[in-house]
Amino acid sequence: MIEEEKNTETKSKNKKQTPIIEIRDLHKTFGKDNTVLKGVNLMVNKGEDLVILGRSGSGKSVMIKCIVGLIEPDKGEIKVFDENVLNLSKKELNKIRVKIGFLFQSGALYDSMSVRENLAFTLRAHKRELTEDVVENEVIEALESVGLGGAIDKMPSELSGGMRKRIGLARTLIINPEIILYDEPTTGLDTITSREISELILDIKHKQKTSSIIITHDMACAKMTADWIIVLKDGIIHAEGTYEELEKDEDEWVRSFFD
Incomplete structure (x- = not known):
């Protein structure tokens, strides 16, 4: 298949659905x-859960930053919840953003704040009307959901990478x-911790019935989490399919990710 033919709209297991995220051109x-x-x-x-593969510099992180308005594209259309985010005012865009979680490679915690303060700060920024008791309960519940209820009073410097x-x-x-956008969620972690993070994503x-885009170089993570995979090369979608399909792809470059 020639390159132009491969750079088509990502296939869907159910074409009748209205996509929650749609990117065009x-x-x-x-x-x-x-x-x-x-x-x-x-x-x-x-x-x-859509996994995006590609070599460093292939535009993976740029794409998901465009989705939340951290980077402005030169051309194209990005629909989230059937709204073209590129045409929205700042106020309208913020209403979309509160429905989207973004996990950065580093975790992006504020080093001067405790774990409790990091989570409470984020929650208050989105829901200013909450009482202190509600905020505290939400923080505890969020930490327990990732198995770290006991870390509530620790500082980021006291935490391992995982x-x-x-x-x-x-x-x-x-x-x-x-929606959750994961940017290299297992980078820098050992094999066991990486698997734990992948299991947590699932x-x-x-x-929570989330929809996700997961950028990763970790093929074990891709295999565990992906419903569908796209492979970026030279700024376009070079291949797409399930893990099993791409693992057997005739294209040697695509198969190199699975070696």
Whole structure:
């Protein structure tokens, strides 16, 4: 199949669904000649986990940052909850953002705040009307959901890499998002901890009915979490399918991810 044919809308297991995320003809260039996205099209249905694979610099993180308005694309359309986020005012965009959780590679915790304060700060930023008792209960519940209720008074510097990831995830979950964007959720973790994080992603999907985009280089994580996988190459979607389909793809470059 030629490159242009492969760069089509991501297939869906149920075409009749209205996608919860839909990206059409997305382009982004930095500077004069660093083009990272050259017309990407994809969709994510409700309750689906989409994994994005690609070499470093292929535009994976840029794409999900465009979804939440952290980066502005040069061209294209991004629909979230059937709203084109690129046409929204800041106030309208913020209403969309409160339904989206974003787990950064580092966990992005505030080092000067305790675990309790990190989570409470995020919750208050989204729901200013909550009482202190409600905030405290929500913080405890979020931490218990990731198995770290006992870490509530620790500082980020006291946490292992795996614990920081879990706390970052708890901070994401505390706003009860409908969509979660994971940017390398298992990077820098040992094999056992990586598997625990992958299992947690699946548990969250099933318990909270979230839809997710997961960027990863960790093929064990991809195999465990993906309903569907797309592979980015040279700014476009080079291949897509289930883990099992892509593992057997005739394209040697695609199969190299699975070796």
